[in-house]
Amino acid sequence: MASRPHRSFYVPQDIEPKWQKVWEQHGVMKAADNSPKPKFYDLVMYPYPSGELHMGHARNYVMGDALARMKRMQGFEVLHPFGWDAFGLPAENAAMQHPGLHPQKWTLDNIAKSKHDLKMMGILYDWDREVTSCMPDYYRWTQWLFLLMLQRGLAYRAMAPVNWCPVDKTVLANEQVINGRCWRHPDVEVEKRDLLLDKWPQKVRVMQTNWIGRSIGAEVDFPVDGHPDETIRIYTTRPDTLFGATFMVLAPEHPLVEKVTTEKHQARVREYVEKARKETEIERMSTERDKTGVATGAFAVNPVNGERIPIWVADYVLMTYGTGAIMAVPAHDERDFEFAGRYDLQIREVIAPPTGPRGVLREAYLGPGLLVNSGQFDGLDSTVAFERICDWLESKGIGKRAVKYRLRDWLISRQRYWGAPIPVVYCPEHGIVPVPTDQLPVLLPSEYKPLSENPEFFRTACPICGREARRETDTMDTFIDSSWYFLRYASPHDDREPFDSELANHWMAVDQYTGGVEHAILHLLYSRFFTKVLHDAGMLEASEPFMRLFNQGMVKRFGQVMAKSAGNGVSIAQLSSEQGADAGRVYEMFIGPPEEDVEWTEAGLHGVVKFLQRVWRLVLEPDSLVTEGGTAGARVDADLLRRRVAQTIGRVTEHYDELRFNTAVAFLMELANAMQDYLQSGGARDAEWDSAVQTLVKLLNPLAPHISEEMWERVGEQGLLADAAWPAFDAAAAAEPKVVLVVQVAGKLRDRLEVDAGLSEADATRAALASEKVRAALDGRGPSKVIYVPDRLINLVP
RNA sequence: GUCGGCGUGGCGGAAUGGCAGACGCGCCAGCCUUAGGAGCUGGUGCCCGAAAGGGCGUGAAGGUUCAAAUCCUUUCGCCGACACCA
Numbered sequence: 001m002a003s004r005p006h007r008s009f010y011v012p013q014d015i016e017p018k019w020q021k022v023w024e025q026h027g028v029m030k031a032a033d034n035s036p037k038p039k040f041y042d043l044v045m046y047p048y049p050s051g052e053l054h055m056g057h058a059r060n061y062v063m064g065d066a067l068a069r070m071k072r073m074q075g076f077e078v079l080h081p082f083g084w085d086a087f088g089l090p091a092e093n094a095a096m097q098h099p100g101l102h103p104q105k106w107t108l109d110n111i112a113k114s115k116h117d118l119k120m121m122g123i124l125y126d127w128d129r130e131v132t133s134c135m136p137d138y139y140r141w142t143q144w145l146f147l148l149m150l151q152r153g154l155a156y157r158a159m160a161p162v163n164w165c166p167v168d169k170t171v172l173a174n175e176q177v178i179n180g181r182c183w184r185h186p187d188v189e190v191e192k193r194d195l196l197l198d199k200w201p202q203k204v205r206v207m208q209t210n211w212i213g214r215s216i217g218a219e220v221d222f223p224v225d226g227h228p229d230e231t232i233r234i235y236t237t238r239p240d241t242l243f244g245a246t247f248m249v250l251a252p253e254h255p256l257v258e259k260v261t262t263e264k265h266q267a268r269v270r271e272y273v274e275k276a277r278k279e280t281e282i283e284r285m286s287t288e289r290d291k292t293g294v295a296t297g298a299f300a301v302n303p304v305n306g307e308r309i310p311i312w313v314a315d316y317v318l319m320t321y322g323t324g325a326i327m328a329v330p331a332h333d334e335r336d337f338e339f340a341g342r343y344d345l346q347i348r349e350v351i352a353p354p355t356g357p358r359g360v361l362r363e364a365y366l367g368p369g370l371l372v373n374s375g376q377f378d379g380l381d382s383t384v385a386f387e388r389i390c391d392w393l394e395s396k397g398i399g400k401r402a403v404k405y406r407l408r409d410w411l412i413s414r415q416r417y418w419g420a421p422i423p424v425v426y427c428p429e430h431g432i433v434p435v436p437t438d439q440l441p442v443l444l445p446s447e448y449k450p451l452s453e454n455p456e457f458f459r460t461a462c463p464i465c466g467r468e469a470r471r472e473t474d475t476m477d478t479f480i481d482s483s484w485y486f487l488r489y490a491s492p493h494d495d496r497e498p499f500d501s502e503l504a505n506h507w508m509a510v511d512q513y514t515g516g517v518e519h520a521i522l523h524l525l526y527s528r529f530f531t532k533v534l535h536d537a538g539m540l541e542a543s544e545p546f547m548r549l550f551n552q553g554m555v556k557r558f559g560q561v562m563a564k565s566a567g568n569g570v571s572i573a574q575l576s577s578e579q580g581a582d583a584g585r586v587y588e589m590f591i592g593p594p595e596e597d598v599e600w601t602e603a604g605l606h607g608v609v610k611f612l613q614r615v616w617r618l619v620l621e622p623d624s625l626v627t628e629g630g631t632a633g634a635r636v637d638a639d640l641l642r643r644r645v646a647q648t649i650g651r652v653t654e655h656y657d658e659l660r661f662n663t664a665v666a667f668l669m670e671l672a673n674a675m676q677d678y679l680q681s682g683g684a685r686d687a688e689w690d691s692a693v694q695t696l697v698k699l700l701n702p703l704a705p706h707i708s709e710e711m712w713e714r715v716g717e718q719g720l721l722a723d724a725a726w727p728a729f730d731a732a733a734a735a736e737p738k739v740v741l742v743v744q745v746a747g748k749l750r751d752r753l754e755v756d757a758g759l760s761e762a763d764a765t766r767a768a769l770a771s772e773k774v775r776a777a778l779d780g781r782g783p784s785k786v787i788y789v790p791d792r793l794i795n796l797v798p
Numbered sequence: 799g800u801c802g803g804c805g806u807g808g809c810g811g812a813a814u815g816g817c818a819g820a821c822g823c824g825c826c827a828g829c830c831u832u833a834g835g836a837g838c839u840g841g842u843g844c845c846c847g848a849a850a851g852g853g854c855g856u857g858a859a860g861g862u863u864c865a866a867a868u869c870c871u872u873u874c875g876c877c878g879a880c881a882c883c884a
Contacts (some may be wrong), residue, residue: 105871114853207880210801213883215883217884234884235883237883316884317884318883318884320882321883322884326884327884328884335882338882403884405883406883517879590810591811592810592811596804598810601810603810607822608822610822610836610837616836625837663811665822667821669822680838680839740817744816744864744865746865747864747865786864787816793816795816795865797863797865
């Protein structure tokens with residue numbers, strides 16, 4: 001057809017590599033340390049380099065990139081760095097499966113592949129700041145920080161020997177010792193948490209709170225009858241129920257078990273303890289299981305009333321929490337109640353519920369109430385009694401208030417090759433000697449075999465006396481590596497210290513941290529812990545590392561999370577050669593709410609491809625969209641177009657800022673629709689149109705950087721779009737002169753009226769009453785009440 | 799078991815007290831085309847009705863309110879975390 005307008009087609013393969021090269025040449029995402037602009041630290045969790053990336057990985061990187069690009073255009077100096085959590089088990093597994101393959105080679109190859117994939121997606125980072133945790137210039141400082149913790153008394157080596165042998169049946173073995181060298185978490189930052197973490201997902205805050213497990217109670221010493229030198233120290237959160245303690249329970253590993261057990265009970269207790277020791281942690285922790293235990297034959301004395309109560313051993317009491325011993329109050333504790341029922345132990349009510357019958361309890365009563373059977377404390381409210389009894393215990397010196405945490409010690413050592421060596425030496429003379437910091441890094445030997453089998457590695461000289469000594473042959477948990485990488489980005493090449501305090505103070509805290517919820521507890525808690533320690537050590541001003549945290553949802557396909565192992569990943573190379581990186585980027589943002597898991601479908605991707613093609617035509621070939629004799633869905637004149645453009649600027653900017661990309665894309669589509677209607681309405685290609693085009697292209701840029709950059713060039717704009725200024729929101733230009741006022745009668749929709757914006761209530765009421773439909777609905781009854789929400793709704797209540 | 803989140807068209811979802819279903823997919827009709835997994839135009843929650851119009855509708859039941867997808871109570875279902883922490 002001769003009259004058919006010339007069309008140029010959008011071919012992503014022609015433009016994407018071109019712009020990727022240009023951005024790299026221009027150093028678009030390089031962050032300047034000395035910029036006068038306000039800083040914005042935009043961080044995505046650095047990944048474990050497991051191989052090629054696919055679109056399941058890409059989602060949070062696109063989010064981070066889109067935010068970084070917008071913030072740059074808004075005039076921020078953006079730090080958007082990337083790195084690799086490069087130590088870890090999969091590298092060793094790969095090496096074991098492919099003899100001759102070194103974990104380092106596997107890791108570095110994967111990094112190269114992944115880096116290439118990220119660039120193909122048009123995701124920009126300041127690669128000059130790339131951090132790779134398995135390289136000596138990084139783990140040197142991981143080791144340095146370990147020594148700092150050690151020096152500050154936050155890391156220790158348990159003194160008892162490590163017990164590897166399950167054949168060893170020594171009852172006295174100490175649970176904590178098995179773990180060897182541990183971190184001790186200090187009693188932490190819980191108080192300030194809610195104040196500082198208000199921009200964290202509630203879910204993560206709750207998870208961390210539960211994990212830390214702070215509880216308030218008291219420790220009380222119970223004398224042991226017939227053993228004047230021994231007392232059993234228990235921890236309870238219910239000191240108000242002290243008079244209801246009718247027996248004691250020791251954990252099977254408790255050191256006093258052996259001492260107090262009477263001759264007669266010796267055999268049964270030993271048998272029970274041995275059985276408990278053989279069971280796995282998981283078996284023991286199961287709530288499903290019936291509680292079991294044995295009596296020791298010994299008795300303790302309840303210090304409040306002098307009563308003799310039997311001492312039992314039961315595995316529902318854990319040596320690792322509290323003091324490893326409890327006073328059992330069956331009337332007011334579910335677990336003790338169950339145990340007492342099973343072994344026919346006494347149950348004594350000491351808290352009376354405010355309502356309901358007293359006397360025989362069918363289940364433990366856990367709530368508050370008035371104290372009974374409690375001597376001088378009878379009649380007190382249980383919350384008051386809590387404090388009074390604590391006071392009394394403290395005045396008598398037999399107990400005190402105590403706060404406990406559920407946190408376990410952080411076991412950092414791994415009996416593995418592919419990790420950062422723990423920088424410690426064992427000297428026969430001087431014991432544990434930290435490697436002096438000027439001798440760091442303790443290099444991981446290049447030969448791939450266990451460090452404990454590598455004499456060249458572990459044979460060394462004691463840093464103090466120079467005599468022969470042995471290096472620690474365990475490596476550090478990779479969580480240590482990732483607990484401070486965000487600080488290293490501030491000065492990634494610093495060879496004098498882990499990070500330059502001045503630069504770290506400039507960039508920290510991270511303004512936006514984006515990553516998977518699977519790190520909600522460990523990684524985030526450890527990072528907060530490191531930050532706290534470095535703050536206390538005077539190296540860092542920030543006391544919290546991450547201002548705003550976001551957990552993106554996962555990308556699924558065929559009902560399963562995209563994964564190499566599931567074989568359902570959409571590869572970046574394939575996407576790039578078919579629909580293009582931009583389409584993939586926009587699609588993953590449009591696909592659903594950013595925090596929700598989403599299902600990738602070809603149809604959905606296709607919809608986005610169509611959208612990009614339509615934008616291309618709108619911007620570059622608007623004539624091709626004007627149908628002969630075609631009509632617009634809605635008349636869009638220049639004024640309306642101008643308002644739509646202004647409104648879109650406001651809405652898209654706000655939604656990008658809040659990472660609500662799915663709705664932001666919808667707004668861009670609406671603008672494109674309005675522009676199309678404008679053309680169909682016979683709108684001129686004038687300044688108004690040009691401004692709409694320019695705005696659409698700019699707003700699209702963070703999500704679809706290649707196509708928008710190409711269109712920017714083709715319409716003759718100067719300079720890189722990536723460097724252009726973000727459009728400013730003009731509230732006056734966005735204001736609608738006329739609004740649709742919804743008219744309700746008794747809460748039911750009866751009419752819609754187009755009225756001037758900002759109408760007074762009197763005028764609105766008059767307009768509403770002028771409506772036939774409204775009068776019919778009122779049926780002669782005058783409105784006795786009018787609710788008016790300006791520019792939105794008026795409700796007439798008869 | 800405890801805690802938390804979520805339940806809206808055929809589908810993904812939008813609306814966080816004020817027009818339910820934005821935007822997109824799919825579907826239907828028309829136009830264009832040698833052709834179309836292309837493009838353009840219009841329609842599309844359900845029910846009654848030829849239409850005008852009306853009624854119903856956000857897992858279920860109840861409540862608060864002039865007004866509820868949104869707040870409260872109970873309940874069902876799905877997902878996630880924790881799981882004897884004294």
